[in-house]
Amino acid sequence: MSLQFTRCSFQYGRKVPVLDRLSLTIDHRATVLLGPNGAGKSTMMGIAASWLFPTRGSVTWRGRKPDTARDRAAYRAAVGWLPQNIKPMPGLTVRENVAYIGWLKGMTRREAWDRSAPALERVKLASLADRKSHQLSGGQLRRMGIAGTLVHHSELVLLDEPTAGLDPSQRKVFRQVLDDLLTDVHVVVSTHQTEDLDAVYDHVVVLDRGKVRFQGDTAGFLSLAHPGLPESRRAEGAYTQLIEQEV
Numbered sequence: 001m002s003l004q005f006t007r008c009s010f011q012y013g014r015k016v017p018v019l020d021r022l023s024l025t026i027d028h029r030a031t032v033l034l035g036p037n038g039a040g041k042s043t044m045m046g047i048a049a050s051w052l053f054p055t056r057g058s059v060t061w062r063g064r065k066p067d068t069a070r071d072r073a074a075y076r077a078a079v080g081w082l083p084q085n086i087k088p089m090p091g092l093t094v095r096e097n098v099a100y101i102g103w104l105k106g107m108t109r110r111e112a113w114d115r116s117a118p119a120l121e122r123v124k125l126a127s128l129a130d131r132k133s134h135q136l137s138g139g140q141l142r143r144m145g146i147a148g149t150l151v152h153h154s155e156l157v158l159l160d161e162p163t164a165g166l167d168p169s170q171r172k173v174f175r176q177v178l179d180d181l182l183t184d185v186h187v188v189v190s191t192h193q194t195e196d197l198d199a200v201y202d203h204v205v206v207l208d209r210g211k212v213r214f215q216g217d218t219a220g221f222l223s224l225a226h227p228g229l230p231e232s233r234r235a236e237g238a239y240t241q242l243i244e245q246e247v
């Protein structure tokens with residue numbers, strides 16, 4: 001019952017491989033994916049979303065493979081994805097955008113429309129449902145994208161840097177939304193932010209240059225930090241410890 005990468009390799013064009021035979025099993029409710037710029041996190045998320053296809057190897061969610069067109073539709077209906085750069089449909093309202101995602105994922109127009117209202121409520125955007133999406137702030141736009149992953153009953157939600165550039169109050173709202181999501185879906189979040197990591201995530205993956213440097217529970221990750229560090233800096237310390245070893 002997991003997200004499984006099996007010997008996944010990927011490269012953009014003829015460039016150096018971004019992922020090189022990556023094998024990884026994610027079987028937890030809340031996983032955080034850390035790693036330096038260019039480590040391959042977005043590429044990995046894109047593959048998990050079946051937006052990118054590995055040049056070798058495979059990815060499965062709960063045993064489903066996104067290989068044929070039919071299987072891909074079922075896979076994508078079960079796996080929601082919030083990419084780093086969200087591109088809403090211009091001219092549509094917030095609610096129409098959310099319903100549109102549901103329709104793209106195979107729901108009827110009626111079902112997608114009906115489900116869009118509760119999805120917007122869950123991300124605290126119900127009051128902006130009729131606003132044009134281009135009028136939203138960055139944080140609101142991301143929450144709209146999360147509503148898009150909820151509208152089609154995702155089992156797994158992939159969030160690629162959902163809090164990058166958000167002010168502290170928007171980050172707080174995001175955190176509340178995430179806590180709510182975790183009551184019924186599995187979540188993988190890629191981020192550079194390590195604060196409050198142990199309060200949110202039960203599993204940590206650290207990727208560096210396309211390879212997994214660490215995978216384990218949050219307590220195991222934090223134990224890598226220098227023992228003298230205060231509680232609030234242990235996640236940062238553990239991360240630096242792992243990444244600096246490789247420089």
Ligand SMILES: Nc1ncnc2c1ncn2[C@@H]1O[C@H](COP(=O)(O)OP(=O)(O)OP(=O)(O)O)[C@@H](O)[C@H]1O
Nearest residue numbers: 012013015018035036037038039040041042043044
């Ligand atoms: N569309 C693309 N075409 C060519 N190269 C790309 C493309 N997207 C990413 N890359 C390259 O692939 C590598 C991995 O990028 P990726 O975006 O997956 O890393 P990341 O860990 O998400 O980085 P960041 O934290 O900066 O978002 C980088 O060297 C990047 O320059």
